[in-house]
Amino acid sequence: MSSVPKTADDFNLEAAFRDSHVADVLDQLDSELVGLAPVKTRIRDICALLLVDTVRRQAGLSTEALSLHMSFTGNPGTGKTTVALRMAEILYRLGYVRKGHMVAVTRDDLVGQYIGHTAPKTREVLKRAMGGVLFIDEAYYLYRPENERDYGQEAIEILLQEMENHRDDLVVILAGYEDRMDRFFRSNPGMSSRIAHHIAFPDYTAAELLAIADLMLDQMQYQLSADARTALEEYIERRQALPHFANARSIRNALDRARLRQASRLFAKRAASLARNDLMTIEAADIKASRVFAETPPTARQGELHS
Ligand SMILES: Nc1ncnc2c1ncn2[C@@H]1O[C@H](COP(=O)(O)OP(=O)(O)OP(=O)(O)O)[C@@H](O)[C@H]1O
Ligand SMILES: [Mg+2]
Structure with missing residues (x-):
């Protein structure tokens, strides 16, 4: 490929890894969190993806903005919130988001009680989360098909839009029980298609x-x-x-x-x-x-x- 100016030897993944200081967070994840082997593996995979992306950029290769929105499914107390916080730190160190903070919300923070209240609420939360991670706990409560005019749908639509428009500076993590989340994704294919990484948290032995x-x-x-x-x-x-x-x-x-x-x-x-x-x-x-x-x-x- 003539557009690639350097030889393979000029691109240093090890240096990119070192410069990111992400190793500290990964080591902490290993030592401070018991078990969770499949979760830890998925996080390392995501790190690898982002590091290779960084080096690809240095090599002048195409770097289509990655979609990093995720779902964390598992029973209560399996470490979803804890891991999401670490994830925010990792994404920051890898230069994917500007700030690396996490804003944790539930339906009530996004959806209003009256007509016209939902959009401003959702936008305010999105504004706070920009540059970091928006963690939506029990995300399936956003969707209430039994209510004919439920404002949750409005929040979902705004989220979908912003997840697409700001995919290089906002990572949305949807968390909750696996079965309810599966049902939510089946009823909301738009949301499902924007979630690139589904991570399951097993019960502890x-x-x-x-x-x-x-x-x-x-x-x-x-x-x-x-x-x-x-x-x-x-x-x-x-x-x-x-x-x-x-x-x-x-x-x-x-x-x-x-x-x-x-x-x-x-x-x-x-x-x-x-x-x-x-x-x-x-x-x-x-x-x-x-x-x-x-x-x-x-x-x-x-x-x-x-x-
Ligand atoms: N693998 C682990 N090793 C050590 N401590 C853990 C581990 N997983 C969870 N904890 C601890 O257990 C508590 C509950 O974890 P956390 O809040 O992350 O779970 P959660 O999946 O978000 O639960 P919920 O669904 O109830 O919100 C926290 O104090 C956390 O530090
Ligand atoms: Mg939690």
Whole structure:
């Protein structure tokens, strides 16, 4: 191709990677987020795509603006919001968006109650999100076919337009449950066709949830006693079986309550000389006092032990 002025050796992907400082964010993603292997792989793929695009531009090759709008599907507490924040940072470091901030909204932030209110609301949100990521949680609530005159449709149309017009400076991420999102995309082919990347967030395994607990405790400078660890394993098994289980979010809530019980326990004793270790350690009783143990039958493993 005569329009390509340089030889292949002049284009340095490694240098583009280094200059972007995106490696830090990717390393953090690996070390600070447990599991999520398929999600991490997809993010690396998107990084590769953007880096190659940068180098293609240096090589004078065609660089049609990439469409990077995404959908993040998964159950509550699987890390969608957390990963979206990292994604905003990555897109910023790779020079895809100017600012790298994230604006998180739901239907109520976009759709008005009265005629004429929706367009200004949606446009205001889009203006705030420009240069970064617009994260729309439970995006399917925008579409309510059962209401004959639903203003959600108006918001969707404005979003579609702006997603196309500002595709080089705005990334829209639609998040929610997988089945409802599938239905939403089937009813809104226009939206579906603008979403280039569909990323599914799997539920965490019990082992991953325990690792997430360890990570969270470590970040808060707490630790589990050996018995507390066993209690937490059992807690996780029981909690997973209860309604409204919300993956990592349920773990965070359980740890918050355990900290509360630990504090009450220490306070009740009013010890005059506490060891640093006492202040850090969650004991089995701090976990076992949870209503989850009262509300569920013993787990299979417990049953075996006692039979
Ligand atoms: N893989 C993980 N490793 C460590 N912590 C995690 C992981 N996934 C989620 N968390 C933590 O769990 C909590 C819930 O995560 P997040 O809010 O990102 O989930 P979500 O999918 O957006 O949930 P929702 O659907 O309820 O909004 C956060 O405190 C987050 O830091
Ligand atoms: Mg969320």
